[in-house]
Amino acid sequence: CPLGPALLFVKTSQGKEEGRRFYACSACRDRKDCNFFQWEDEKVSEARLAAREEYNRNHQPSFTHRQNVERYKNFVLLPLSKRRFCQESEWEKHSDHQFLCDISTAQLKSPSQLLYPLENKKTNAQYLFADRSCQFLLDLILDLGFRRVLSVGTPRLHEMIQSKASQEDDFRVRSLLLDIDFRYSQFYTEDEFCHYNMFNHFFFGGEAARETCRKFLYQGNGERVIMVTDPPFGGLVEALASSFKKLMAMWKETEKEGHNNQEMPMFWIFPYFFESRILEFFPSFSMMDYQVDYDNHALYKHGKTGRRQSPVRIFTNLTPSMIVLPAEEGYR
Structure with missing residues (x-):
């Protein structure tokens, strides 16, 4: 479909599979947003394939x-x-x-x-980090000694890093943004942004974009890499985990030695009630107590404007004792 390879789905009821398996869009849970549908065992005619290709072409961005x-x-x-x-x-x-x-x-x-957030909860869900949460993440990344940040669906963190890098001579952190919102290509070069679907690990820019990502993950001069991701909360954990494992594998391939039994360091920002699902795919992860806040989310704002405390946490494969939470915000 226009968002890359489809995923194979099956309806389940009380843990049991029901009905035929089918392919549908990896990113859009709602047929109104992407109407791709094909039964797993369906034979597709040449005419329908041609029509599909035509449709996909017509639904690509107007500029490269x-x-x-x-x-x-x-x-x-x-x-x-x-x-x-x-x-x-x-x-x-x-x-x-x-x-x-x-x-x-x-x-x-x-x-x-500048951009109007795309707030479709299940596809884009562009709820953007509040400044305090973004600053905390960046301070933490710096304190832990990371110098490259793979920002997967975290445009505000990428922006903060880019802004500091252009203003402060001694700021050494670099960021590469992978995001499904192609509008960011209007602001960042091909070395700073790759159009990417985190539900099916699809680089819209093909091999050239993959190579950009690979190069970025290569740890030259001992510069350590961390991946920070903030997926739509309505997204399937299994699909996300599959893509993140592929990004981790890409990191592992960049350096033949030194990564033997290691995983690429990662912060996965997600609601705490998905903890068991995340641990199912990443047993080495643990959940931090820090509450991540958002600017444009009615429920997950900090303080008086939000209706309740944010349920959003940071899951990480780093040793929890290495992470110091801000005392001024009441963490101990």
Whole structure:
């Protein structure tokens, strides 16, 4: 389908399989968002295959990543009065879309605040880290001595790292963003962003994008890598775990020695009630007490604006005793 290879599903009732198995979109749980459907044992006609290919082609972004990088360079050269930005799309006809004018260069460095979040809970679920949670994650990464961050579906963390790297000469951390939202290709080069579906480990940019990721994971000069991921909470844990294991395997391949019995260090940010599911696939993980907050989520905000405490936690394969939680926020 337009989001890459489909996944094989089966309906279950009380643990028992019911009915025929079928293929459906890996990322969209709702048929309204992607109507791909095929029975496992179905014979598909040539005509239907051709129609499907045509449909997939028509549902790809209107510009390539490289074209978007060029558009960005041209946009920056425009006088402020001519810098207009649609928060929802890149089309010419945006009659009912949210528009911003007089875009400053500083605003362009914070795309997650410029773009209108895609809040479809099961596909994109762009609930963005609150500043305090993002800062805590970055401080923790620095304290633990990591110098490369593979940011999988964490645009705000990537943005914070990019921003600090451009402003502070002695800031040595680098980040690569893997995200399903292609709008980010308007702000980041091909070395900073790969269009990626974390439900089926699909790189939309093909082998070139895989190579970008591989190169980034290669630990030159002893620079340690950590992966930080914040998947949609409605996503299937099994599909996510499969993709994350493939990213871990990619990391393992980059260095023949030294990784023998190790896993790539990882922070998986997810609600605590999925703990048993995550441990099923990653027995070495443990859950931290830190509550992760979000800016644009009615329930998971910090303090008075949120209706209750956030259930979102950090699962990690790092030794828990290495992780110091912020005392000023009441953690001991």
